[in-house]
Amino acid sequence: MPDNRPLAISAPAPRTLDLIFTPETLKDLHRRYRIVEADPEDIAGLGDDVLGNAHYIIGQPPLDHATLRRMSQLKAILNVESNLINNMPYEVLFERGIHVVTTGQVFAEPVAELGLAMALNIARGVVDADLSFREGRELWGGDGNRSARLLSGSEIGIIGFGDLGKALNRVLSGFRAKIRVFDPWMPASILRDNGVEPASLETVLGESDFVFVVASVTSENEGFLGEKAFARMRPGAAFILLSRAGVVDFEALMAAVASGHIVAASDVFPEEPLPLDHPVRRLPGFLRSAHRAGALDSAFKKMGDMVLEDMDLMDRGLPPMRCKRAERETVARMRSKPVTMN
Amino acid sequence: MPDNRPLAISAPAPRTLDLIFTPETLKDLHRRYRIVEADPEDIAGLGDDVLGNAHYIIGQPPLDHATLRRMSQLKAILNVESNLINNMPYEVLFERGIHVVTTGQVFAEPVAELGLAMALNIARGVVDADLSFREGRELWGGDGNRSARLLSGSEIGIIGFGDLGKALNRVLSGFRAKIRVFDPWMPASILRDNGVEPASLETVLGESDFVFVVASVTSENEGFLGEKAFARMRPGAAFILLSRAGVVDFEALMAAVASGHIVAASDVFPEEPLPLDHPVRRLPGFLRSAHRAGALDSAFKKMGDMVLEDMDLMDRGLPPMRCKRAERETVARMRSKPVTMN
Amino acid sequence: MPDNRPLAISAPAPRTLDLIFTPETLKDLHRRYRIVEADPEDIAGLGDDVLGNAHYIIGQPPLDHATLRRMSQLKAILNVESNLINNMPYEVLFERGIHVVTTGQVFAEPVAELGLAMALNIARGVVDADLSFREGRELWGGDGNRSARLLSGSEIGIIGFGDLGKALNRVLSGFRAKIRVFDPWMPASILRDNGVEPASLETVLGESDFVFVVASVTSENEGFLGEKAFARMRPGAAFILLSRAGVVDFEALMAAVASGHIVAASDVFPEEPLPLDHPVRRLPGFLRSAHRAGALDSAFKKMGDMVLEDMDLMDRGLPPMRCKRAERETVARMRSKPVTMN
Amino acid sequence: MPDNRPLAISAPAPRTLDLIFTPETLKDLHRRYRIVEADPEDIAGLGDDVLGNAHYIIGQPPLDHATLRRMSQLKAILNVESNLINNMPYEVLFERGIHVVTTGQVFAEPVAELGLAMALNIARGVVDADLSFREGRELWGGDGNRSARLLSGSEIGIIGFGDLGKALNRVLSGFRAKIRVFDPWMPASILRDNGVEPASLETVLGESDFVFVVASVTSENEGFLGEKAFARMRPGAAFILLSRAGVVDFEALMAAVASGHIVAASDVFPEEPLPLDHPVRRLPGFLRSAHRAGALDSAFKKMGDMVLEDMDLMDRGLPPMRCKRAERETVARMRSKPVTMN
Incomplete structure (x- = not known):
């Protein structure tokens, strides 16, 4: 029996799936998606069966032009770090209509x-x-x-x-x-x-x-x-x-x-x-206060909810609405220092 | 020329007029009322020209039956301590329709x-x-x-x-x-x-x-x-x-x-x-926190505003609405320890 | 076994108990109170066992001094017509601390x-x-x-x-x-x-x-x-x-x-x-619109709720809070034409 | 002295500039933009000096690939009809990052x-x-x-x-x-x-x-x-x-x-x-009601405000925020019958 679940590459570092999903929503994620956990530093190393079928990337790993070209089904990059990092060719993503969304709203x-x-x-x-x-x-x-x-x-x-x-x-x-x-x-x-x-x-x-x-x-x-x-x-x-x-x-x-x-x-x-x-x-x-304002466990768990809600919309051919979309005009300006800890 | 201003006895201890009125509203008070400052412990010592003409008492001084009988025009006792103290015959006040009101709402x-x-x-x-x-x-x-x-x-x-x-x-x-x-x-x-x-x-x-x-x-x-x-x-x-x-x-x-x-x-x-x-x-x-929740200067100043608004209503033959009225049923039960400081 | 329920005289004309209570709340009323239905035009004709024990009057029947004197336990007159009518000695009621409340808020x-x-x-x-x-x-x-x-x-x-x-x-x-x-x-x-x-x-x-x-x-x-x-x-x-x-x-x-x-x-x-x-x-x-703004069945039913809530408070020695109290100062001024229909 | 105002093509039919701008905001529009009024049925007939310099189109005229190619500076099409009509190659617009926005929110x-x-x-x-x-x-x-x-x-x-x-x-x-x-x-x-x-x-x-x-x-x-x-x-x-x-x-x-x-x-x-x-x-x-719900003059005037606010953002290199953007995923589905009257 074929696995009809959409494929999502998981590379959420510095977050982890356990940080951003509750046990329940993580189960839900696996039930609805084929999750391939990947080394964020080596997305290019994934096989074409994975890259060519991936609808989503959960995370914000470095991506180059060649790798993106191999990802013909990619609908969205769900950045759970919440800052946009200068590690992927955003222009190509905008052109192809691949959404880049962030989950910083949880904070x-x-x-x-x-x-x-x-x-x-x-x-x-x-x-x-x-x-x-x-x-x-x-x-x-x-x-x-x-x-x-x-x-x-x-x-x-x-x-x-x-x-x-x-x-x-x-x-x-x-x-x-x-x-x-x-x-x-x-x-x-x-x-x-x-x-x-x-x-x-x-x-x-x-x-x-x-x-x-x-x-x-x-x-x-x-x-x-x-x-x-x-x-x-x-x-x-x-x-x-x-x-x-x-x-x-x-x-x-x-x-x-x-x-x-x-x-x-x-x-x-x-x-x-x-x-x-x-x-x-x-x-x-x-x-x-030592940078404690946002980093509540309940906030991280909301990231998972947002990711699930937006993937559900995209599965149905709709645009994401819950997360915030990167904008062509501002992506270059919005770059804060990435976080290295949660 | 006769002084037509209604007479109010001032005995606000432990508050003072300067605590509960701003310079401006204090001026307003004096403009609109004939204020007789009295020793709260000796209201009975005031002359009949004062007692017999007083419309209001600002404060909660001890009052006995005899003194109250001499105050035929009394409309209201405006308690600015905010607790009801067992120092006056409340039943007589209720019977005669003399309002006893408190200003604790400011806190x-x-x-x-x-x-x-x-x-x-x-x-x-x-x-x-x-x-x-x-x-x-x-x-x-x-x-x-x-x-x-x-x-x-x-x-x-x-x-x-x-x-x-x-x-x-x-x-x-x-x-x-x-x-x-x-x-x-x-x-x-x-x-x-x-x-x-x-x-x-x-x-x-x-x-x-x-x-x-x-x-x-x-x-x-x-x-x-x-x-x-x-x-x-x-x-x-x-x-x-x-x-x-x-x-x-x-x-x-x-x-x-x-x-x-x-x-x-x-x-x-x-x-x-x-x-x-x-x-x-x-x-x-x-x-x-050392009983600091309510005792803000801005709160005390609001007491004066409330007193002025309710005296204005009563001057016009209306019941007080801004302060809280003592109730016949609960006056005996509502007695907290009086405050001794502001 | 003695009936310990407080006694309430019912004389709500032009309303009826069925208008102002739902079947359920009417049952509740009877469960908690001994209800004596009376001809509003002949409250004086009730026996002293009723008058002397009545805690409440639901309605606004004419009352004279003599009748009121016989009602030593009376706590409140719950006027469900909602206008104060010139048919009872309000001054006596205020002196005795008998509440006169109206239910017009339902409209x-x-x-x-x-x-x-x-x-x-x-x-x-x-x-x-x-x-x-x-x-x-x-x-x-x-x-x-x-x-x-x-x-x-x-x-x-x-x-x-x-x-x-x-x-x-x-x-x-x-x-x-x-x-x-x-x-x-x-x-x-x-x-x-x-x-x-x-x-x-x-x-x-x-x-x-x-x-x-x-x-x-x-x-x-x-x-x-x-x-x-x-x-x-x-x-x-x-x-x-x-x-x-x-x-x-x-x-x-x-x-x-x-x-x-x-x-x-x-x-x-x-x-x-x-x-x-x-x-x-x-x-x-x-x-x-033909005076239809307030007269909804749901509004009349709320009158019964208010009456029950305030009688409950007074049963427990508390003042009524739900209905609106007549005020000594304004009772004479607040007299609108009584309604003759619901 | 060169005219540094950004160029906007005006083709708002079935609306008119007078419908969607107040006299004041229309003055503001002209002060800030070089407005070229165009026949919506013949945008292609405009010279390259206009097409090549146009930053905005106010309206939703038919556009073909060739015309769009001549419009190298185009930032946005501000659709004031409020429905998305099947009269332009939306895919090209999305690829190029030209915003298509609608003003239906005014209704x-x-x-x-x-x-x-x-x-x-x-x-x-x-x-x-x-x-x-x-x-x-x-x-x-x-x-x-x-x-x-x-x-x-x-x-x-x-x-x-x-x-x-x-x-x-x-x-x-x-x-x-x-x-x-x-x-x-x-x-x-x-x-x-x-x-x-x-x-x-x-x-x-x-x-x-x-x-x-x-x-x-x-x-x-x-x-x-x-x-x-x-x-x-x-x-x-x-x-x-x-x-x-x-x-x-x-x-x-x-x-x-x-x-x-x-x-x-x-x-x-x-x-x-x-x-x-x-x-x-x-x-x-x-x-x-005869389709009167939205068509208030005050609503139409708000369209002009929205257009001005979003052009101001885009002038400054920011994405539009006031109007609603067409979405790649839903543009084809969102097509209602166009209106023919205001």
Whole structure:
């Protein structure tokens, strides 16, 4: 009896199938697809019976022109690393209509929740309150609230309105805050449809009590948030960095916090891991998290769900809808540093 | 020219007019009312020209039958302490239709925000992550997320659905969580109208990932959350105490946390301030806040707004709507310990 | 064996128990209460064993001082007509702490839905489009849309923000409209908490595309919407009357519609039923409904639910929360014409 | 001085620039682009200076291979008819990365509002109530509400969850309804993210009080809603057809209404205009609208806004985001009958 299951090449490193699928969905994957596990560094070494029949690649292994030519049935590359790496001829893929999709959306919700946690922590001094309590020097009631403030009714700025920005907007929905967004890649009307106000970078920086940065690094915006940007912020305002350290001038950020002008929180750092003697480790007014915002097990498991949903659509001759598609125009610009760990 | 402004006796201790009014609203108060500042311990000592003309008392000073009889124009006592104290003949006030109103609602939003901050902190280990980062022993990425989890999509229980519960429900609205509420004083249909599911105490304890306690202490529910209640909770679930320590058996709560069965956060403690050697100070899995949830300056200032709005209604022959009215049925039961500080 | 069920006198005319209870909830009522059905015109004729033991009256029968004195256990009068009638000594009831509650809230949702139906009908000409289609003179596509417009993104005014106004605000929540409210009985901050903008009557009339009137008639606002009010409205704006005809000068309303200045819809009329030759019957630009907005069977059945929920609270020594309480200050002003039919 | 404005060919028939742009946005268009108005039937007749420099085509004129080859700078075809017509070699466009986008989304909001208007009309009998009132045979109060019901708390089914379905879901958001969606092209998780429940066609038909059909006609679903589908519906349920008549067996729909099993409303018909003697014109229980749901002037004007926003993105090297892109996989299936009028 012939095996009619569509063939999928599995090369998800640095992820593993066990990381991105639950035992149940992994069973489902195997039931519906013929899975060929491959060494990502040697896709070309697979036989033509595999390459010529493969509908999908789960992963983002290096691919050259010759190998791609042998893959006549290929419908999609499902990149589960979530960054687009410069290791395959994207132009050929676009021409042939082979979808390249990424699953980074799974991180939006966890990152948004940590971002909100950071904002509330800063607003209420939760970390220091707990520490001082441990040490018996806590201040009670109003005495402990000298710099406390509310998110409710505040003015909030979001820089970048991709999946992360949208998720952040959603977890902020119960706070009756005025939310302004700077995103030069996003038409104003889409921002308005999402209930936020399109604004310039200057306005977002200058008229917010809390500024969240969720913009990706592109070849164009590296370090675009520097000394001037921080100077423009309201005294005492909070700067919360959730996307990539590359978009800020980190030295300038630390200086703005050290001077007392603003307070800050960050999940990302110029080097990861960070040297033990890095001054941000002891900087008062700075809340630190070691690139933990997105990497929840539940987020990784959602990757598998997304892959299955989109392969199901493509099996039926439909385009993928769940994952995010690489775009011809931006694929070259969207390249962040690949992750090496989960 | 006669002074037609309604007369209000000011005796807001432990608050002060400067605490509960902004400079602007205080000016407004004086413009619209003849304010007689009085010693709360000697309202009886005021002359009949004051007592006989007073429409309002701002504060909750002790009042006896004789004094009340002299106050023939009294419309309302605007209690800005927010607890009802056993220092006036409430039955007489109810009979005569003199409103007794409290302004505790101002604390709902700040408490709800701190409650959410605590839940997110527990879910993501924010305090310990920052501490370990300071000390150079942070874990990066997924390694630091072993016990991390999301509020989004979780099951949440709320015990008590007064102003606090409603505010909490509102700040949780962006999380797509299933929210169950136990409140024996609240008709089920009102809970449903608020988009939450009415549930028994057992269900709320046993089927939640996060349990928020925002119930007031009454003469009937003292210590109703004890060993059995904590045992019923899901392993690893979070217990977040925001109202009064009196509703829990604090020893049992600490034991449940110490055993690793649950994690907890609390803004209130059996004694405040707490002895320096109290074991909760060092209890891992417990996040502490020194009764700081509500006492924000912005909350106190809202009291003044509420007082002004309700006096305006009563000036026009309408009942107060902004503050919360004491109820004949529950006034005796609702007596918490008065606060002595702001 | 003694019957420990609390006693309730049933005198719900013009309603009936069968109208306001489902078979199931009626069974529940009888299971939990000893129900004595009484002639509303002769409550005084009941024996002292009934009067002296009655905890509740379901209905709003005439009551005099002497009868009330015989009812020493009375906790509440549950008025299911929903208007407060001048047939009992309310002052005595307030003094004794006997609650007088009404169930009119059940009509809020049906009235709001009909109000929205009317607004959408006017905006899109639904009635005339169907009529012209029946008669073969319909206009297709854009040709039939010369005066069509959207609610989405429009400016909406609501006059009155009681249960009806709140329900209307809720069904309008998906339309991204700017909603302004005029309600002189309601503090501005409560309106803001509901997400609407407090505004003067002039602003609501002059800056709305749709004006909804859901204000009750009081002794003070009879006919307050007259010629000047309609003149102030935007040309082509819609006036939708949902509460009582008494709040408008109906002749002036018809004139404003006849002149083409505004369009209108109404569920209520100066006389009900209306004479066959009344000119509003044939007035173009006017959408008519024969006082049908609230009187849905499902609404009446909800009355029974509310009565049961509040009696349950009072059985347990708590104040009623589900029904609306009459207020000492406003009981005299809130008297609309009683209904004589359901 | 050279004209650096990007060149756009204008061939929007059956629309016109004046239909889809306001005077202001038209001015903006001309300010930012060199507009060459062209005969859609003779794009090939344009000189190479035009064709070779054109970045955009506003419209959907017939294009052949040879003409396309002459257009080396072409970035996008902005189809303002909103249906994809079989008049250009889409495969070539996809290969070359020339975007084909449609602006049909502008109709989503107006169609959703009319759909809700129809549902509320059916639920409350608004048309017949007004007619009977005109004729002096109206029924007052509850007598006129024998078949009246609420949307609030009802069960609602939506077939198709593209832009229309999403807009419908939004205007229904204030009704606390349970909304189930059947859309085989849409991953279940996206439906859940939108707050609706994914369901089979059978469930949507069989467990709804109101069924809205907003699915496009494809080569595969023609007439898929026929006798069996209507038989499966709840007695008295409402069937509201908003997309294309082609998805239903119209005779079977009329029969189901004529039998009294269901009630219905439709904006679309098997022939448009419809013969004067078509039986649907007089069918009781059927609400008719002459393909007026979307064709509002405000909708057409939004097309121009969308075109401008997407050209702005593409000018800056970004992909279009506001309009909807044609998809390689579905372009052939998505072909509805072109419109010939606006």
